[in-house]
Amino acid sequence: MSVRTYLLRTHGRTRLDWTDWVSYLYLVVGLFLMFGPVLWIVVSSFKTNAALSEFPPSFLPAGQKTTEVKGHEGRLPVFVVKLPDGTTKEMVELRRIGLNATMVDPAKPDEEVQVNINDRTKTRELRVATENYTQLFGKFSFGRYLWNSVFITVVATLITLLFNSMAAFALSKYKFAGQKAVFLLIIGTLMIPPTIILVPNFLVISNLGLLNSLWGVIWPAVATPTGVFLLRQYMLTIPDELLDAARMDHASEWQIYWRIVLPLTAPALAVLAIFSVMWRWNDFLWPLIVLSKSELFTLQLALNSFQGELQTEWNYLLAMTVITIIPVTLVFAFLQKHITTGIAASGVK
């Protein structure tokens, strides 16, 4: 079977009709529109500042070549110069006044030559500016922001899993007075988005002494109605006989919860863990209000504060953005199926 027939064969039909072609065209355009912007920022993050300021921008990280010359500071731009005798030579510009540039041959740094700028062209080179990434850690408190983000994400997710599974256990495996009311109350909080209680929550957090503390971001986030609902639905499918048998063996209620029910709930816990990691990693408004000291900034807050500066250093900002994208991209690449089934099951994000 040829590659063409393999690629074009369809289920039950022998050839593609025009609606198939339109569908695939739609998908390819979609691929370009959805991934293109992200790809562009990844490629851009490997460009030098000189390459970034070029217009129109080139796709690959190419820009004017620069080099160091003995006796002069910094990296200087390189040109191909047409000399009076008709030969061409690669030279470095020291300074330029009007149409005249003072240039030297990097091999002979003492012989300065006056060149008319019409007699020279820029030397371009392909250079992957990995320093955008390597300098992040020294130049900014990037490690600090990364740590703050990781700490909030990991700790909040662990507590979320513990608290929500405990509540789900109580709501699915017991019968007690007020059970239905509690369940409705928890589900009811879905209708109260954090955006409408910003001011009072600020008061609560500052009264608890959690302003400018990572815990001020963590605690309000660890009880999620979505999580309780998701886990409860899953636990309802675990047969009660298992629990009764354990009680006969004098297991404590807590042992039943964590030794029997929790391991059986692992698939649902994994879905909630993925959701929680993404929620906390991407959080913005609440951390923006709670954390005002820059040493407590999460990656998202740091990105926002750098992009708002008067002189945005885009080469570093782009690299920082790409690093922020990496965890969610990994989650996407390996756990996409869990996420999509989780959304289909609960209808919430």
Next chain:
Amino acid sequence: MSTHGTANRVGLALTRIPGLLEPLMRGAQTVLGSARMPWVFLAPNLLIFGTFTFLPIVINFYYAFTGGVKLYPSERPFTGMENLATLFECGSYFDPSSCRQDIFWRAVFNTGKFALLQVGLMVVLSVLTALVLNRKIIGRGFWRGVFFYPVLLSPVVVALIWKWILQSQGVLNGLLVGVGAQPTEWLTSASWMFFWVILVSIWAHMGFYTLIVLAGLQAIPKDLYDAAEMDSASPWRVFARITLPLLMPNLLVVIVLAMIRAVQTFDEVFVLTGGGPGSATTFIVQFIYETGFAHAIHQYGLAAAASLVLAGALLVLTLLQLKATRSGGADK
């Protein structure tokens, strides 16, 4: 399958942690008796919900009806309806510049306009995409992922990606120059910015709604389509007579969910435009944030009052959603 295995193993490893609490919980069971244990299990969650959701709802009313710039409730004088009256003090409700809080009214109009346009366009695109994904195509899982990927990106990242594309020296202007067109200052033109805010928001959220519509499409019984094929009905007729009517309950839920989300839009727009140029893309949540926290004078009362207005709008949408869900349930 292997990723399933890994995720499950991680999940299993995490379930070991609660063992550390064993002695404490055994003690609780001895003291309280096993009949009260459900409440012990519920306690942490209820404590968090109580402290950070239910208590704040009550306090929000207190803020809305008191004035001054102090945060602590005891230092705030009671002012009754003054905050709400300030928000609603307008020469004409259709002309924001005649209002005392003109930014608030601009934000209300911007949010309304944005919600209608963004949700309308996004739902159409989601249905279109879901229809394509529901066909017999090669690599459906991959293509579904393609449209879903931006959903996972943080609002800040989404905003930075597009700011980089739309800036005056950006790739979009580069492409325009490449085809011989005039470059445009997207970020400083009020109408273009509003347009891009809608487009970027659709880009970022469309995949989520596409998934829900796709689930709805897959729930439509196949034999209906087989019957239509036997009657050799045209594709358009099949869509109008079978797909659309049966998808309607699902679509209603999608529309209301998207609306609830759209009226709360803040972060991606705030980072992309800062609410500007001028106040062209300032939305209600940004007004609340700036009035209560960002400006030099913190007008908590006014921010809380604006929160009440937003809560009112969300309540209406939520009731609509309940209605939509119920009618959706009745059909199944």
